[in-house]
Amino acid sequence: MRALTYQGPFRVRVEDKPDPIIEHPQDVILRVTRSAICGSDLHLLHGMVPDTRVGHTFGHEFTGEVVELGSEVTQLRKGDRVVVPFNISCGGCFYCQRGLTALCENSNPESDIACGVYGYSHTTGGYDGAQAEYVRVPFADVGPMKIPDGMDDEEALFLGDILPTGYMGAEMGEIKGGESVVVFGAGPVGLFAMRSAWLMGARRVVAVDCVKYRLDFAERYAKVETLDFREVDDVVLFLKDLFDGRGPDVCIDAVGMEASGSRAQRMLGLGLKLQAGAPTVLTWCIEAVRKGGNVSIVGVYGPPWNLMPIGTAMNKGLTLRMNQCNVRRYMPHLMGHIRDGLIDTKGIITHRFPLEQATEAYHLFANKQDGCVKCVLTPQ
Amino acid sequence: MQHTPIPGAAADLDFASRPGVPMEHSPQPLPGARVPILPQRSDVLVFKHVGRARFPPVFGTAQPPRGLSGLLRKQAYRFPDHLARHWLTLMFADRVDVWEHRLRGGLSWGLPVLGVLSLSAWGLRKLTTR
Numbered sequence: 001m002r003a004l005t006y007q008g009p010f011r012v013r014v015e016d017k018p019d020p021i022i023e024h025p026q027d028v029i030l031r032v033t034r035s036a037i038c039g040s041d042l043h044l045l046h047g048m049v050p051d052t053r054v055g056h057t058f059g060h061e062f063t064g065e066v067v068e069l070g071s072e073v074t075q076l077r078k079g080d081r082v083v084v085p086f087n088i089s090c091g092g093c094f095y096c097q098r099g100l101t102a103l104c105e106n107s108n109p110e111s112d113i114a115c116g117v118y119g120y121s122h123t124t125g126g127y128d129g130a131q132a133e134y135v136r137v138p139f140a141d142v143g144p145m146k147i148p149d150g151m152d153d154e155e156a157l158f159l160g161d162i163l164p165t166g167y168m169g170a171e172m173g174e175i176k177g178g179e180s181v182v183v184f185g186a187g188p189v190g191l192f193a194m195r196s197a198w199l200m201g202a203r204r205v206v207a208v209d210c211v212k213y214r215l216d217f218a219e220r221y222a223k224v225e226t227l228d229f230r231e232v233d234d235v236v237l238f239l240k241d242l243f244d245g246r247g248p249d250v251c252i253d254a255v256g257m258e259a260s261g262s263r264a265q266r267m268l269g270l271g272l273k274l275q276a277g278a279p280t281v282l283t284w285c286i287e288a289v290r291k292g293g294n295v296s297i298v299g300v301y302g303p304p305w306n307l308m309p310i311g312t313a314m315n316k317g318l319t320l321r322m323n324q325c326n327v328r329r330y331m332p333h334l335m336g337h338i339r340d341g342l343i344d345t346k347g348i349i350t351h352r353f354p355l356e357q358a359t360e361a362y363h364l365f366a367n368k369q370d371g372c373v374k375c376v377l378t379p380q
Numbered sequence: 381m382q383h384t385p386i387p388g389a390a391a392d393l394d395f396a397s398r399p400g401v402p403m404e405h406s407p408q409p410l411p412g413a414r415v416p417i418l419p420q421r422s423d424v425l426v427f428k429h430v431g432r433a434r435f436p437p438v439f440g441t442a443q444p445p446r447g448l449s450g451l452l453r454k455q456a457y458r459f460p461d462h463l464a465r466h467w468l469t470l471m472f473a474d475r476v477d478v479w480e481h482r483l484r485g486g487l488s489w490g491l492p493v494l495g496v497l498s499l500s501a502w503g504l505r506k507l508t509t510r
Contacts, residue, residue, distance in 0.1 A: 007478070007481070008478035008481070008482075009478070023420055023422065023441065024418070024420040024437075024438050025418055026414065026417070026418075026438070047474065047475075050467045050470035050471050050474065051453065051456075051470045051473070051474065052474055053442075053443035053445075053449075053474070053477055054443070054477050054478055054480075054481045055442075055443045055481075056442060056443055057442070072414060072418070074412075075412050088438070089410075090413060090417060090437075090438070091409055091410035091411070091412055091413030091414075092409045092410070092413035092414065092415040092417070094407075096409070096410055096413065097407040097408055097409055097410075098404040098405060098406075098407055099400070099403070099404060099405045100403075100404065101410070105436065106417060106436045106437055106438060107436060107438050107439070108436065108439070109426055109427065109428040109429070109432065109435055109436050109439050110426070110427055110428070110429055110439075110457070111429055111461050112429060112431045112432065112461055113461060116438070116439070116440065122427075122440070122442075122443070122453075123470075125439055125440045126426065126439065126440030126441065126442050126443065127440035127442060128440070128442040138438045139412075139413075139438065141411075141412030141413075141414070142410055142411075142412040142413055168400055171398050171399075171400045171401065172400075176393075176395075177390065177393050195386060196392075198385040198386045198388075198389045198390075199386075199388060199389065199390070199391050199392045200390070200392050200393060200398070201389070201390040201392075201393035202385075205385075222386070223385060223386050273471065303461065303467045304463075304464040304466075304467045304468070305464070326400065328410065329399045329400060330399045330400065332399075333397075333398075333399045337388075337391075340388070341387070341388075342386075342387065342388035342391060
């Protein structure tokens with residue numbers, strides 16, 4: 001089959017590799033119909049995720065059609081169209097039984113910090129991803145969700161990652177109604193976090209970023225106020241002033257480890273690799289949020305450590321909540337919101353590329369060119 | 381300026397309508413879960429970090445470790461993942477992996493070119509020493 005493969009930092013290419021096979025009785029093989037490029041794929045591309053091996057295929061947000069079934073699979077049939085959570089979760093372990101499917105202990109031998117994830121290095125289990133023509137899907141009776149007739153694949157695609165991740169970001173902010181919410185990062189996850197904050201009853205939502213077209217997009221798509229942090233002297237002081245001198249009730253970090261905004265953090269994390277990326281946004285969240293407020297982290301950070309002001313968080317009495325999204329438990333609820341027209345998922349897709357042009361798609365997405373918000377690959 | 385929120389605003393105001401509240405629900409298997417899980421069989425070398433008591437029943441087999449980077453990775457997985465040396469050794473192995481692949485790729489055209497050049501030099505020397 002044809003698949004995108006990692007060739008080293010900043011280098012990917014599409015090449016031939018063997019088709020995936022059924023390796024466990026609970027597996028299915030999918031013919032991939034849509035596969036998105038996620039912002040977190042850029043951390044892999046940039047060589048930020050440990051144990052990313054040459055030849056690895058990225059892609060953890062995808063839809064597909066079932067073409068082959070393991071002997072124990074009972075809920076799916078050949079030809080079913082499904083959307084798949086990025087977490088590989090067994091459904092029956094200590095964590096899955098409590099709804100924490102992102103912490104499943106039956107899918108990743110290589111690390112204790114996360115469960116198995118498609119196409120996200122050997123730190124998350126060494127599963128090839130779906131930026132390919134075919135993909136192996138373990139625990140097929142637990143994770144994948146059938147796409148209803150009448151709904152096209154692109155409408156359902158983001159149920160696999162960014163929509164539940166954005167929603168969970170807002171949910172972890174514990175919005176009770178009437179709160180002020182600041183979302184750092186106007187990328188796809190940030191956009192869905194903004195929409196979700198409104199759904200949960202926020203009074204005021206502000207998007208912070210430094211990419212002008214993305215802020216304009218957020219203003220149109222999520223109906224939020226916007227702030228380009230490069231246009232203010234001190235983003236923390238500006239946000240405190242904006243919200244009665246105290247700061248917002250909730251800050252959501254939808255950026256993660258490759259944030260702009262601090263040369264020192266970028267030099268230490270991205271240049272010298274003395275910490276795992278640049279936690280600039282996390283620092284801003286902790287400094288800007290009001291005392292007793294909530295900081296929700298859905299931007300991806302990695303091991304082993306980061307410089308962040310934990311003393312400030314402690315003394316301000318903050319609630320910090322974070323996790324990879326437990327995707328499966330959000331899918332039915334958010335599928336309902338899509339069908340009811342509360343969330344226009346396809347509205348964030350700005351670019352579509354055939355799989356053969358995946359390298360160009362990565363280049364465009366990584367460099368934020370041509371007004372790119374979300375790239376979708378069409379392998380078939 | 382404040383904006384008018386989206387249609388459906390506050391539709392999920394009630395915590396009971398939010399799928400992730402409470403964060404941990406009372407234990408129950410998810411629909412489709414099958415216990416016990418049959419162990420996956422594979423000849424591929426897959427590392428287990430030392431913090432795990434047992435090997436999980438399902439795992440990925442993409443890109444088995446090989447070469448010098450494989451040896452480095454094997455060493456890295458001897459350290460538990462709460463120690464920085466585990467991650468730093470893996471990051472180093474990743475860079476070695478890239479160079480190994482570049483060298484291997486280079487050999488596929490470099491060796492024939494070297495052969496042709498050597499033969500040409502040998503032939504030239506033969507001609508000029510006659």
